[in-house]
Amino acid sequence: MFEQHIENFADILVQVGLGLQKGQMVSISSHVGLEDITRLVVQKAYQAGAKLVEVEYRDPELQRIRLEHADPETLDAVSEWFFKARLEFLERGGSLLNLSMNRPDILKGQDQEKLTRTTRATYPFIKPIQQRMMSDKVAWSLSVIPDQEWASKVFPELSAEDALTALWDTILKIVRADQDNPVEVWKQHVKSLHDRKAWLNQQNFQALRFKNAHTDLIVGLAKGHIWAGGSGLAHDGFETEFVANIPTEEVFTLPDRTRIDGTVRSTYPLSVRGTVIDHFTLTFKDGRVTHMEASNNEEVLQALLSMDEGAMSLGEVALVPHSSPISQFGRPLYHGLFDENAASHVALGAGYRFCLEGGSEMSDEQFQKAGGNVSQVHMDFMIGSKDMQVMGIKADGQEVPVMQNGEWAF
Template sequence: MVSQDILRKYARLAVCVGANVQKGQMLVISSSVDCAYFTRMCVEEAYQAGAGEVLVVWEDEKITKMAFQHESTETLANIAPWRIEQRKNCIDKKCCFLYIESATPGLMADVDGQKMQTVRIAKETAFEPFEYYTMANVGQWSIVAIPTVEWAKKVFPEMGGEKALESLWDAVLSSVRVSADNDPVEEWKKHNQDLMRHCRMLNDFRFQSLHFTNAAGTDLTVELIPNHIWAGGCSPAQNGAVFNPNMPTEEAFTMPYKFGTQGRVYATKPLSYQGKMIEDFYLDFKDGKVTDFSAKKEQETLKNLIEFDEGSRYLGEVALIPYDSPISQSGILFRNTLFDENASCHLALGASYPDNLKNGTEMKREELEKLGSNYSKIHCDFMFGSDDMNITGTTFDGRKIQVFKDGNFAID
C-alpha cells in the first residue's frame, strides 16, 4: 500500500503548492472522514508551513445519503445560520481553502433527484455571497483527491477491492506527479511553466471564436469574450500568493461570450453530478443557450443541471486539453470530474471565472455580465474531447488557424 513517505509528499504538495498557505494565514480543510489519516498530515504540514489557524470541516457521504433518504426536503433545505456565519468568519479572516475529495461515483443514484435539486439550490443560495472569494481568486483554494475502496471498485470493477485501491492510488499519484524518487514541488514548477507557455501562445492569437468538430457528431462554435485571457496551472490570488486550484491539471481555459455558442456537442465521458452518473448525452446551443438535450442515462439529472438557474443554461468555460496528455494516455476513466476533465477538452455550464477576462477581478458582477460574462450559482464541467477532435480558431482580424488536429495541438 502507499507508504507514509509518499503520503507525506502528497500532503506537503497539497498544502504548500496547491493551497499555498501563507505565514499566519488560516487554512480551512473540507474532508471526508474516510480521508482522516491524510487530512491529519495536511494539518501538520500547514502548521509547519506557518499557518496561523487550521479548521477542518468533516463530511461523510454515507451519512449524507441517509439524511436524503430519511429527512424531509424542508429539513434538509433549512441551512443553519451558524454554518453561514462560519463561512463568513473564515473569509473575513482571509483564509485559504483545501478540499479533499473521495466521492463514490453513483452513490446517490437511487436518491430522489428533485429533493437533491431543491437542497442544492438552498445551499448555493445561502452561501452565494461567499462564492466570489474563490471564483475571483480573492484567496487561494485547491482540490485534491484520496482514493477509497468504494471509488476504486467503480474505476476497476474487474479487480478485488485491495487490488483496485492499489491501482487507483498508482493512477492518482502519477497524475499529481508524486513518486518515491522525485521532488513533486519541482515537478509542478516545470509543469506550470509548460501550461503557461500554452496559455501565452493562445493569448497571442486573440481568437474571436473556436469551431470544434469530431466523428462523435460535435459541431460547435464557441465565441470567446473580447479581451479574454487563457489561464492554466497556477494562479495568483489577490493577496499575491500563487496557488494551484486543481491537482491534477492539464488544461488551458478561458471565458466564452455568454450569447455566442452555436451548434451541438456530444459528451465523450460520463459526468458525475450530485452523486449520479450522466452518460451518453448531448447539448444543443443557440445564441449561447441550451435549447435541447438528451441523455441515455440520468436524463432527469441532466435536466436538473441545465435548469438549476438561468445561468446554468449557458457556458462559463471552454478548456483545451490535448489527447496525448498523461491522464488521457492512462486510458483510465476515473468517474471523477477532477481527473476526467484533465483528460479531455471540456466545457462548463454555469459561472465564468472573472480572471479569464482582462481586469475581470476588479469588476463588479453587473459589469462582468454587461460585457458578456455568464453568472450562475453553479459551475459544472463536462468532457467532449476525443482523439479525432479538430479545432479551428478564427481571430479577431479574420484569420483561420488550426488549433487542434486529431486531438492534439497543431500550433506551437
C-alpha cells in the first residue's frame, strides 16, 4: 500500500502540480538523497508525454559550508550562467518542479550578515525568474519530501525509523496520495477553492480585519485585486493549468502595501534562513512594520525585515480554515509550504502580480503605485487560529463575516 501511495504522490506532482501536457519540457530541481522519488517523477513525466525532463540536484549542506569556510569578501560571487540557463528554459515554455528536503535548523547560528550578503548578490539573477513565476507566465510546482532529519524534528519522541514512517504517512495523507483516485480527488478539491475565491471576488472588499486574542490587524486590499487559489493558468504557449503548491488549502490575494495597520502575532513556528522562530509579533502603521519582538532568534527576524524596503510590508494575504488537514494534524511541520496551509497567513515581501488586474504586464514602479509590493523576499507566516474572526470591509464601511472561529462563514 505504501508503494502505491508513493506512486500516487508522483502522479499528483506531474498531473496536478505541473498539469503536464504532451510536448512540454520539465526542469526538476531536487536534493541529493531524493534520487528514488525524483526518478519516479521523471518516469511519470515521460509517460505523460514530456518532451524533455532535466534534473538538477542540490546539496542543502553546501550553503552552510560556504558560510563557515569561504572568505567573507567572496560571498557576493554568483554563478550567473545557471540563472541565465534557467530563464532561457522558461522562455522556451519549460515548466519547473521543485522537490526539496526540509532542514529547518541547517543554518542555525550562522552569521546573518553573511546570509544577507549572499541573498542580495543572487537576487538580481533570481528576479526575472521570480517575476515570471509570480506573473503566471510559467507552470511551476513545489513540494517537500520526507527525510530523517525532518522526521526527527516533527516526531522527537519516536525512534528514527518510526519517526520517518510517521512523517511519510502524514505527508501522503495531507497531499491526498492515500486516496483511491487521487488526481480526481484533487480536481474536486481545486474546484472547492475556486468556489471560495469566486465569492470573494464578487464581494470586492476594500480591506480585511483579522482579530483574535493576540491579533487586531486591518489589511487593505489593492484596488483591482484578484483572489486566487487552487490552480493557476500559465500563459506559456500551452495554457497550462497548474497547482503551485502541493499541498494547498488557501485562497489569497494582494494587499495594498500602504494600508496595513495594527498588530499581528504568529501562531506557528517560522523557519527563516534555516532557523526556527517560535513566536513573534509585528506592529504595522501605514503599511510598514514599526515594531517587532520575538520569543527567540529575534536577530534573524530583524535581518529578514532589513533585506530591502519591501520586506517591511506585506505582499500576500491568505485565508485557510482551521479545519484544514494540516491544521488537524495538530503539530507544526516546520516548513512554510505545509504550515501556511494549516492557518490563514500573510507574507512579508513580494506580491503576486496575477493577483492584480493587469498586474502581470506592469513594471515594478507601476505595480508599486497600484499598491503591490516589490521585494527580494516572500516569507509567509501563519496568523490563523480556532478563535480567529475575519471580517470583509466594503467601500461604504459595511462589514461582512468571512471567517468565524477560524472557519468559513459563507
